[in-house]
Amino acid sequence: MTHPPTDEELMAHADGALDAKRNQEIAALVRKDKVLARRVEMFRQSAMLVKRAAGPLADEPVPDALRKSIEAKISASRPESPNVVPFRAKPSVQKVQRPWALPLAASIAAVVAGVAGYSLRDGDTSGPLQQIAVGQPLPSAFAEKLAAAASGEEAQLNGGRLRIVTSVFDRDKALCREFEYDLPAADTVIAVACRTPASSWLTKLAIAAPASETGYAPASSTTAADAYFDAIGASEPLSPADEKAALESLR
């Protein structure tokens, strides 16, 4: 004999938030009892009304003054020096440490302001960041590799080594790929680029990290890309099978 539903359970049933067993029990009770059914319907309708009344507010354009003021705050929180703020490689990253505060703030700031991407080094006119520039499409040599190579693969490109790290989908279901690009005697660039409907790859994130002796960027430096993926609400990294399918569907 199942116990009678509370008001909150009827609401949770309307919202699909009950565990399967209790949901089934309540569904059965609701089918037999018109009063319960009307109560569930009331919860459904009131949620729908609230959503319809307030929902469209997010479709309003953000006032210029507000957007500008926030962008100004973000600029103020960036470092003054035009030089690269280096990643300090940590042997293990258990929780967020001080040196990570800037990249995380950058990601958060970028998402809050709706800025297309964020780069730690502005005004860099030479080196790998010239090719991998936030807000710009990647050169075709990079784009070709991103459209075909599996994660973990490496390739020689324009005198440097490209290594693709992972693939995710962003909230709009566009394919995004994290990769590293390493020129000899230069910082390694860790970047994220997403495929656009126009078939280009737009750079969203580009960070310069000091290369270690082996020439590979330390594993912990990919934390910033993870933080960026979290900030934009991206999916979990794609499995090799899913990634293969996603790349095939690009052709």
Next chain:
Amino acid sequence: MLPRLRRFAISLCGSREVADDLVQTACEKALASASSWTPGTRFDAWMFRILRNAWIDRLRRTRTEGIVEDIDDHAELASTMMGADAETNLFLKSVWRLIGELPAEQREVVLLVCVEELSYGEAAETLGVPMGTVMSRLARAREKIALGAGIERGARR
């Protein structure tokens, strides 16, 4: 994210001007405490929490200063809301006013769950209350709106 943050702020306080103020304050606080966000957790819930706390701070300040929290703010704003046809418009505006008439603790819950689509658990974490509290406030809020909108006349169980 910025439009959603602004929507949450406007719905909480009923005024676009105050909302823009709250959004700015929230962004300042977010930038200042960026290292307190843990990657892997929901970023939007974290930002909503910061904004909501800024709103609560403001409520407390305006109350102690003797300024009455304006229910009429929502009513005034209602006349500027966009809508489909005239009838739907009127109806949704009245729903909007009802949202404004909810006690603060019910309003914030119904906005987080029904508009910003957080789960009960996420809303509970955002507000720092138990999930049971979220559910009971949410149920009360939705019942009030249903009664006020004339779509329900039943008694609660």
